[in-house]
Amino acid sequence: MTPSKKSALKENDGVSQPETTNALSISKIKASRKKERSVESLVSAILEGNITALSQAITLVESKNPQHLEKANAIIKQCLPHANTSVRIGITGVPGVGKSTFIEAFGMHLTAIGKKVAVLAVDPSSSITKGSILGDKTRMEDLVKNKNAFIRPSASGASLGGVARKTRESIILCEAAGYNSIIIETVGVGQSETAVHSMVDFFLLLKLAGAGDELQGIKRGIIEMADSIAINKSDGDNIKATKLAKVEFNRALHLYPEKASNWQPKVTTCSAINEEGIDEIWTIISDYVTLTKGNQFFNDNRREQNKFWLIQTIEEQLKNDFFNNTEVKVELAKQLQLIEDNKTTPFVAADYLLKLKV
Amino acid sequence: MTPSKKSALKENDGVSQPETTNALSISKIKASRKKERSVESLVSAILEGNITALSQAITLVESKNPQHLEKANAIIKQCLPHANTSVRIGITGVPGVGKSTFIEAFGMHLTAIGKKVAVLAVDPSSSITKGSILGDKTRMEDLVKNKNAFIRPSASGASLGGVARKTRESIILCEAAGYNSIIIETVGVGQSETAVHSMVDFFLLLKLAGAGDELQGIKRGIIEMADSIAINKSDGDNIKATKLAKVEFNRALHLYPEKASNWQPKVTTCSAINEEGIDEIWTIISDYVTLTKGNQFFNDNRREQNKFWLIQTIEEQLKNDFFNNTEVKVELAKQLQLIEDNKTTPFVAADYLLKLKV
Numbered sequence: 001m002t003p004s005k006k007s008a009l010k011e012n013d014g015v016s017q018p019e020t021t022n023a024l025s026i027s028k029i030k031a032s033r034k035k036e037r038s039v040e041s042l043v044s045a046i047l048e049g050n051i052t053a054l055s056q057a058i059t060l061v062e063s064k065n066p067q068h069l070e071k072a073n074a075i076i077k078q079c080l081p082h083a084n085t086s087v088r089i090g091i092t093g094v095p096g097v098g099k100s101t102f103i104e105a106f107g108m109h110l111t112a113i114g115k116k117v118a119v120l121a122v123d124p125s126s127s128i129t130k131g132s133i134l135g136d137k138t139r140m141e142d143l144v145k146n147k148n149a150f151i152r153p154s155a156s157g158a159s160l161g162g163v164a165r166k167t168r169e170s171i172i173l174c175e176a177a178g179y180n181s182i183i184i185e186t187v188g189v190g191q192s193e194t195a196v197h198s199m200v201d202f203f204l205l206l207k208l209a210g211a212g213d214e215l216q217g218i219k220r221g222i223i224e225m226a227d228s229i230a231i232n233k234s235d236g237d238n239i240k241a242t243k244l245a246k247v248e249f250n251r252a253l254h255l256y257p258e259k260a261s262n263w264q265p266k267v268t269t270c271s272a273i274n275e276e277g278i279d280e281i282w283t284i285i286s287d288y289v290t291l292t293k294g295n296q297f298f299n300d301n302r303r304e305q306n307k308f309w310l311i312q313t314i315e316e317q318l319k320n321d322f323f324n325n326t327e328v329k330v331e332l333a334k335q336l337q338l339i340e341d342n343k344t345t346p347f348v349a350a351d352y353l354l355k356l357k358v
Numbered sequence: 359m360t361p362s363k364k365s366a367l368k369e370n371d372g373v374s375q376p377e378t379t380n381a382l383s384i385s386k387i388k389a390s391r392k393k394e395r396s397v398e399s400l401v402s403a404i405l406e407g408n409i410t411a412l413s414q415a416i417t418l419v420e421s422k423n424p425q426h427l428e429k430a431n432a433i434i435k436q437c438l439p440h441a442n443t444s445v446r447i448g449i450t451g452v453p454g455v456g457k458s459t460f461i462e463a464f465g466m467h468l469t470a471i472g473k474k475v476a477v478l479a480v481d482p483s484s485s486i487t488k489g490s491i492l493g494d495k496t497r498m499e500d501l502v503k504n505k506n507a508f509i510r511p512s513a514s515g516a517s518l519g520g521v522a523r524k525t526r527e528s529i530i531l532c533e534a535a536g537y538n539s540i541i542i543e544t545v546g547v548g549q550s551e552t553a554v555h556s557m558v559d560f561f562l563l564l565k566l567a568g569a570g571d572e573l574q575g576i577k578r579g580i581i582e583m584a585d586s587i588a589i590n591k592s593d594g595d596n597i598k599a600t601k602l603a604k605v606e607f608n609r610a611l612h613l614y615p616e617k618a619s620n621w622q623p624k625v626t627t628c629s630a631i632n633e634e635g636i637d638e639i640w641t642i643i644s645d646y647v648t649l650t651k652g653n654q655f656f657n658d659n660r661r662e663q664n665k666f667w668l669i670q671t672i673e674e675q676l677k678n679d680f681f682n683n684t685e686v687k688v689e690l691a692k693q694l695q696l697i698e699d700n701k702t703t704p705f706v707a708a709d710y711l712l713k714l715k716v
Contacts, residue, residue, distance in 0.1 A: 080700045165705055307694060308704075310693065310694070310707050315677055318676045339668065342441070345431075347526075350671035
């Protein structure tokens with residue numbers, strides 16, 4: 001793996017490397033940062049599908065440096081008219097379900113039928129584990145080398161909101177670079193599935209037969225969000241069990257009211273490792289796109305998602321600004337003590353805090 | 359029923375009357391409003407357990423008039439040291455489960471063993487139906503006449519937040535007036551159950567045998583919130599079915615992780631109409647109180663609830679202040695259009711709106 005190889009460049013940029021190549025990786029990243037490119041240069045390269053430019057732009061989006069963010073916003077603004085032509089597919093499933101193997105097989109199938117595939121991830125926990133998702137590229141070795149695939153690990157960050165925002169902006173950049181199939185991977189941690197659901201057109205839930213976590217899925221609303229459930233590892237001795245699970249999940253899905261999209265969620269089985277049943281999943285997604293583009297849900301949903309993100313961002317910022325204010329912090333502690341001592345009510349205390357000039 | 363009767367006064371104040379007595383009711387309410395009492399006079403009357411004073415204070419809490427609210431806050435502040443000695447019990451269940459009959463039987467049982475019972479309700483929909491819950495007093499005719507019971511229908515209001523706030527403040531007033539068993543009733547509408555759960559010590563879910571809405575209860579998190587499930591209408595031909603349902607709900611409850619209170623939720627059967635199994639439910643609640651007062655959960659939970667209401671109230675107010683600002687409304691509409699035209703992203707639009715001097 002030498003720095004001159006295009007595929008290596010694509011993989012390494014912004015990704016933690018195995019220990020043996022860390023020094024090489026760091027010097028390479030530093031070198032690429034020295035030659036800072038202008039907004040115009042980056043935008044025109046992105047629109048030509050240049051992977052290095054795309055990676056650099058995403059690095060700007062993920063930066064904490066205000067100047068970088070300003071530059072990122074300018075790039076995104078110019079890319080916007082060229083985005084929006086893709087299908088955005090969310091994929092979730094518990095660890096062990098075979099997500100990486102599935103994305104490898106699914107991505108290879110999509111490129112084989114002429115698609116350009118970008119794989120992004122939303123994993124707020126990756127700030128600790130340095131990109132746990134997609135970090136283990138050995139499971140996606142064919143897709144990593146594929147010239148029509150772009151793989152980028154999750155942005156790291158303390159808050160899900162921040163990570164989700166960065167991923168959402170990266171989608172626009174990938175679409176401008178000509179990727180028409182955007183896969184957003186997430187693990188079933190906290191609210192990350194809800195965040196991914198609110199940025200994709202189609203939500204795919206990977207399951208195993210007999211995992212017995214249906215109640216968990218119902219409770220957390222994951223099954224309700226799914227446009228399709230694919231029961232993976234349908235191979236060898238496991239085929240009978242996955243067929244049974246298919247019947248059960250079909251029954252469970254019928255307990256839910258009809259979706260706003262008018263789409264009836266489909267349950268299917270697949271074996272990612274044997275590359276079986278993968279084409280069927282793409283057919284399901286294509287059917288979904290045809291239906292929802294026909295009945296306007298596809299565009300209506302993207303519009304609602306944009307509105308959701310606008311309101312969500314404002315609300316988060318209002319809360320952060322208020323509760324991170326030094327005076328508020330001091331007075332909040334005092335008011336909490338007064339409440340505990342039965343000397344005020346939460347509502348009177350709230351009025352008092354809101355009247356502080358913040 | 360003449361205006362001089364104490365029980366009639368208690369019932370009528372703030373409650374919609376049957377058509378035949380409306381004129382009488384209105385003139386009576388108007389008359390009572392003329393003689394406006396001072397904060398001190400109301401507080402001392404409340405502390406003596408005067409029902410008319412309590413009703414008047416709750417009317418001030420529910421008022422939209424800023425002067426009334428100021429007066430209400432002063433009353434609550436003086437009542438606070440006298441509150442907090444009660445058990446607050448939330449009761450929910452779908453329409454038809456027999457909630458009114460249950461509260462009648464349960465309330466009568468509590469007064470029979472020497473308790474003073476206040477029944478309040480959280481029903482945001484009551485702004486339309488003018489107090490649908492508890493409006494049908496014919497189902498609670500004994501409790502209405504009971505001198506140790508105080509029944510007040512839901513405050514009306516556009517938002518659940520507003521209704522919940524008023525109910526929460528009314529709890530304090532009722533406790534100051536010597537009511538030591540506070541029942542908060544809600545119907546399973548929207549988020550009202552979550553709101554009630556966050557203001558009570560104990561949450562009771564009423565169910566019917568074979569209603570088949572378990573999935574709904576799991577999905578909406580109601581079963582997870584329950585400290586006890588009582589399967590009502592366990593009488594006549596229905597006894598066998600309720601016993602079976604008891605086994606099933608016990609099994610379902612064991613799927614959930616242990617509660618922070620260390621309490622294992624109990625399932626029981628009852629027949630409210632025959633007044634059977636009602637004492638058992640009070641025993642369960644007493645056991646819960648003993649356990650949670652022993653392990654500090656009771657007080658810790660009330661503290662957490664207060665904190666929750668403080669933060670919740672501030673967040674709601676921050677959002678209201680921002681989004682109801684005239685300039686924000688105009689600019690928000692413009693930014694949404696720009697997003698739709700692909701000329702900006704939700705995040706850039708949010709930054710722009712937040713920079714408006716609001």
